[in-house]
Amino acid sequence: xxxxxxxxxxxxxxxxxxxxxxxxxxxxxxxxxxxxxxxxxxxxxxxxxxxxxxxxxxxxxxxxxxxxxxxxxxxxxxxxxxxxxxxxxxxxxxxxxxxxxxxxxxxxxxxxxxxxxxxxxxxxxxxxxxxxxxxxxxxxxxxxxxxxxxxxxxxx
DNA sequence: GACGATAGCCCTT
DNA sequence: AAGGGCTATCGTC
Numbered sequence: 001x002x003x004x005x006x007x008x009x010x011x012x013x014x015x016x017x018x019x020x021x022x023x024x025x026x027x028x029x030x031x032x033x034x035x036x037x038x039x040x041x042x043x044x045x046x047x048x049x050x051x052x053x054x055x056x057x058x059x060x061x062x063x064x065x066x067x068x069x070x071x072x073x074x075x076x077x078x079x080x081x082x083x084x085x086x087x088x089x090x091x092x093x094x095x096x097x098x099x100x101x102x103x104x105x106x107x108x109x110x111x112x113x114x115x116x117x118x119x120x121x122x123x124x125x126x127x128x129x130x131x132x133x134x135x136x137x138x139x140x141x142x143x144x145x146x147x148x149x150x151x152x153x154x155x156x
Numbered sequence: 157g158a159c160g161a162t163a164g165c166c167c168t169t
Numbered sequence: 170a171a172g173g174g175c176t177a178t179c180g181t182c
Contacts, residue, residue, distance in 0.1 A: 072180080074181090075180090075181095092162085092163095094163065097162090097178095097179095102180085103177090103179070104162095104178065105162040105163065105178070105179085106161085106162050106163090106179075106180085107178085107180040107181075108161085108180090109160065109161035109162065110159090110160055110180070111161095111180080111181090126161080127161095128162065129164095130162095130163085134160090134161025135161065139161090142161090
């Protein structure tokens, strides 16, 4: 059976968000789609609704099974550590490296780039010591996500 | 070997 | 101050 895909539109990012679920309870991947083509929104899962509220400004931290077993041990460590970063907080690439007992700062950046489930695994909260750092989906997306969280972090 | 979503140092304007 | 070059570092491909 094919995986199920939910779709919502995020006004603040001006992107459709495609959330792909396994047939089980796990989250498979999350993609950003430019609004060139009109997509039909589809909200069948709880997490989809939570995401929608997240974009409305609710300080939600997602906790849900994700399957990243196909990634390398190092990449899994990086992403696991990334999930611990709380809403509205940021840490640097080097701090994250230190937490997992490595000095491979740049490898951390590379691993984050492989995050199959951005936002849910909040890789946008990892920034450079000076400056914002990179983001595979585009810096503007990262900036907006951080702004959104900055504004609403006081609602915690 | 080369390449990074880095960081730090040292230089020049 | 701010920006550019150089290098250490280390996990992937």
